Amino acid sequence: MAINCTVNKKKVSLDIDPNTPLLWALRDHLSLLGTKYGCGIAQCGACTVWVNGEPTRSCVLPISAVSNAQITTIEGLDPAGKHPVQVAWDELDVPQCGYCQAGQIMTAAGLLKKNPHPSDQEIVDGMSGNICRCGTYHRIQEAVKLASKKIKK
């Protein structure tokens, strides 16, 4: 039985093993390569996407759980890169290697959606589930703050 869901506003039908984690369905079956694999066990956040607007670790979520769900990946956040979080990320030159950043951005954008003006501590707490091996943490935190200011305008 195929699983139907919406990915980046497009309807898709996945006729694959329903236990397939969403991460691999996105990457291997839908050719959406922006979502990254880092650990496969919900520890690093590299694979973060939105499921019905909620930041979710796609590496441990079987597609059977996303039937009829709305999924947003980094490619769908704003393809033009104009989302305040994306703009802030570029302005403050956050990425080093860049590999973790799709997950960081989806987490940050999710955080600001719920709480557009988080305190410093809320930013630190909200972003600490995502590992950045290059250590871009300071700029990540500053960029969330900057994005929050951009949202205010």
Place this chain on the structure above:
Amino acid sequence: MKTSRRDFIQKTALFTGVFTLGFDWFSADASAMEVVASAGRFNAFLSIDSLGKITLFSPNPEIGQGIKTAFPVVVAEELDVDWSQVQVEQANLDTKLFERQLTGGSGALKHSWERLRKAGATVRKMMMQAAADQWKVDVNSCKTSKGVVLGPSGQKATYGSLAEAASKLPIPTEVSFKDRKDYKIIGTRVKGVDNKNVVTGKPLFGIDIRKPGMVFAQIIRPPFGATLKSFSAEDVKKMPGILDVVSFKNKVAIVGSSTYEILQARASLTCDYGSDGPLESNSTHAKWFDEGMKSDKAQVMRKDGDFAAALAKAVKVVEATYECPFISHSPMEPMNFFADVKKDSALLAGPTQVPQPAQKAVSDLLKIPVDKIQLEISKMGGGFGRRLNNDFVLEAAELSSIIQKPVLVMWTREDDMSGGIYRPAARYHFKAGIDANGEITAFYLRGVGLNAGNSTRQDNFPVGAIENVLIESFDQKSAVTTGPWRAPITNFLGFAEQAFLDEVAEVAGKDPVQMRLQLLAKVISNPVGKITYEPARFEEVIKQVAEKAQWKKKPGVHQGFSVYYSHLSYVAQIAEVKVENGKPKVTKVTAVTDCGEVINLSGAENQVKGAIIDGMGHALYAKLNFQAGVASPQNFNAYRLIRGNEVPVIDAHFVNNGIAPTGLGEPALPPTGGSIANAIYAATKKRHYKQPFS
């Protein structure tokens, strides 16, 4: 300034048939094709087309160190164009065009600084000459600004409009460089050229490579020192999506059409291993350290004066042993590589820090001529030295040649963490003798490494300041594979040595900063033997960090000092610790770096902060254990990496001295373990002799 043939493309290639001559650095990116038709490739690093589009080529692999931005910044500066006018492209491996297409040792800028400036300045001169010819004026009366040549009576011509004429001129052999006070781009904050692609999730990395007809594979590797006896392939081969299960070199490869199907198959595959002797465990390594410390086979790396005699005369003796475990590089993007091997040619693609050796090794392995092996360099999700070892490239190539298909070999996190090429483990034993005046008269270090090579840096400070020195290294061979890890050797030697000197200062009754400065004064006035560092630059970073961090002037703040020289750069640090609920917490690290000219301030800050966070995280948490040849932990649930809520404030400063740039990807890491350990000691009176601290 002489221009070598090698830095320049045959003039005939300009404007005519760049593409048909088969320069394939363009072919990787279809969007660059239009450029090609009218592009003037002036040299290996830059092309300017007749419409004024300026393309700068960055030859070195980008692993997050920012080279893809820093290199073009230098070219653009001397070319005298606006940064917004240029477009940057990653060049593929091309040994004819580029001399040092690799990432490692923080050596790229040092190697290429002169070349890059020349690449820009030469073309700027050609543009001025072309304009001068057109206007019939003296070239010396022309100036440039933002990609435009300005004539003596107000004439203006863009580089684009001059490109074709300029390309026909002889290449000037003498060019002058800008005065650094006129720099417009160098030293400013330039954003990473890949940022836009990163934030929109473009496929940039090795794991994102997709080629027609490509299959996926994962490889099961044996425990260290073990050989594969048998494996159960038959049932696995029948599983959905599985195309093949093959074995080579003690490994088993599962080939399939999707990652999840391969993961499923892996779970039901069992391998039997054998070994000649007992496989290594933690206890083996501990025993080897003990033996290495007692061995009479250690190599003498350096000897000044008579250490034993001086120690015997010392009034006080300080002695300590430090130890650091094997650790994994754990770049966020695990190892992976694409290979499509045909009978007598191959296409390789993916994240390697050293593409040329990769090409050569595949050529040797598969007996395919080097010039028939094309290698596309992808962006890398971190490297930290791991991608200097091309084991993963060779595996992919060998597998592709066996299955005769284009294949992307993916390592899981568990594969990556258990697959070796670790930072070697090491134990260090130090002794220092102090005389009645509190001066260090004798200094001894024995390093025992497991597959570490020389685990010491025998000519580095404080050597050169002490009359009687003995440095020895003992290397124990292990089946556990090792390789360079960001700031090889110094990433743990720096910690051990800087922590030890803190102990020495305490016993000698000296302030740790003052003690370093006194030692350096000695080196300046009367150095002992050969040294590899410049003592005056050392002094400067120390003085600046003491001032910036208000060393010992902040009541109630516990500070720890360290300073280290590596990769030709100097970094001094002061860490601050406060005790929260009885536990030490690092709150701030101030760092002063002398890496010569800072090319891109934004990138430089990123490197310093990243290296300090890296050094701190691994000093606090990282350790691999071994049981019967198998490493653990194998994933981030138990192998802890530092997170955003644990990082201290980092205050990064640079010495502004205009000296030719040196390395920055690594040098801020080695002093970190030491400054933190020393600050923890200041706060708790507890010294850390082993990494990880917790």
